Amino acid sequence: MALKDEKVTLAHGGGGKAMRDLIEEVFTSVFRPDGMEDQARLQAAALADPGARLAFTTDGFVVDPLEFPGGDIGTLAVCGTVNDLAVGGARPLWLSAGFIIEEGLDLALLRRVVASMAAEAEKAGVRIVTGDTKVVGRGMADKLFITTSGIGVIPPGRDLQAANIRPGDVAIVNGVLGDHGAAIMAARGEMALSAEIASDCQGLGHLMEAVLAVAPGLRAARDATRGGVAAVLNEMAAAAGVAIEIDEAALPLRAEVRGLCEILGLDPLYLANEGTLVLFVPEHEVAAALAAMRATEAGQGAVAIGRVVPGEAGRVSMRSAFGGLRIVDMLVGEQLPRIC
Template sequence: MNIMSPPPRKLGRIHVPAVTLAHGGGGKAMKDLIDDVFVSAFATDTPRALEDQARFDLAALAAHGDRLAFTTDSFVVDPLFFPGGDIGKLAVFGTVNDLAVGGAKPLYLSCAVVIEEGLKIEELRRVAQSMAAAARRAGVTIVTGDTKVVQRGACDKLFITTTGVGVIPAGVELAIGGIRPGDGILVNGLLGDHGAAILAARGDLALETEIESDCAPLHGLIDAVLKAAPATRTIRDATRGGIATVLNEMAEASGVAIEIDEAATPLREEVRGFCEILGLDPLYLANEGKIVLAVPPAEIQAALAAMRAHPLGACAMLVGHAHAGEQGRVTIQTAFGGKRIVDMLVGEQLPRIC
């Protein structure tokens, strides 16, 4: 029996300047909001009847690998728009990167939004269009979602939750507990740009030099590294808590000590000065386009070369090594010749950062 495809449907349109509670009520106003803002931005073909779930061909998924990767993340960044990105771009790339650091090929995303009553429709449309552009750049499809509207003051403008599905190719085995003494610790570039950009965008500081977020999709870079250095032990993205928190997680999970060299830690001079003025430690600043890798000694140079050949790894550096010291301890060799302990971030250095 042939099953006919549902016919194309006409998309609803919004004719008011701001979101109202009616747009969350489940009726025509809500349908029009979803159609006009989200379906029109995310649809990859002719819009048809919306189902309550996305459906995948299992054979098509299996063609990419032998294991599914599944992740979810929420984004509450303030402000919604900042130099180098916005909450929509951040939501797509952040979830893509959470899949990629496990070695997965990102394929599909969901998008759930909580919107505060009164948010301008054009701001919401701008976020949706940014998400669509980011998804195209990352080669993923936004396939399902949800929309809720809450009263003024119940949330701050817009919160986004994205969930991602990817497939891990056979033979790729990345694990945070797999680091061994002697492994090199690498990063793919300048640290702290996202945290500095967000704080500067809040308008509390008058900076002559605009620092842009490093928000970017990293799966292409990771794929290049894994081809050049297939024995790579682990990869983590250094988001909230910065490289310091990631290193502590890696050291604790693997039962090793890690020491990094301050002189080898890549920082933009503007970020370094920014931190000196505010009394911040750049090792704890958030990143949205940086990964920390542990690579066995024989493949360190190959991994560095692969990263430096990629646009998102041009400033890659070997910043330290794992060793058989006190398990879970992270230290830094300072520019003055001494050492200090680098603890995991306690509390929140900069709230609402991603």
């Protein structure tokens, strides 16, 4: 092992032997790309299918703390990008990863993050095929930032988009809401919170394939990250020009998350998720979609939470436990900074 340092130094970004040792020992030995060229060369039989389309996405990750119950920034980077592809109907295949590393970062932490990325990529059935590293001076970043881009293939005949949502369609989530935002809040230790909540960080590609196999009429899906389920529902209602009503009693929430929100005056509908999606299916496919989701690891808590109803285009409302309706608007400002 040529890399003897315990912390990242500016030399590791200088283009010389130290940089080569960092890349080879920390990154390429784990990700195992094909060759060491300046670009990945991609081949897949799926690309040859008549009517197949490429899906391409990119995202940056700046979570604080870097490690938290249920994952770390590496897990987050892979899951976030895989999920952005999957909810559009794509089969995720390849990822790139760019690292902005602050001088002084513990190399042991960096190795753990890279190992998490490799493990999550294998679980999701994707490969990290290319990347980049930059080292900046102390105070010029916050320990570690990761940017990932992903490429997937949308099979012929799939067309998932919010504009497809129709009156009568049913909104389904695959599990509990708000776990990621609550886990990050508790992990920071700033409020002396003792709740043990793990992030829901997980890939959703296998779940989406399972649903599409039995519910081909699936209209659209979105992963409910920043802004939570409330933001996703508002975005989808606006894009489709429909009104959506959800049922407060149907919302799946852990008691710990509910209690945390009550103590701090937060609304769990706006808390971030990193392994929770909202999808809309025609009413006649609801039972099949729920059964398929519940048969997967990521969808065991799947439940219908609402439907598209007559009303003002773009409006999202919630039926309370007492029978009243309240408007669910987009979040103004932010409930919790640096959550992904």
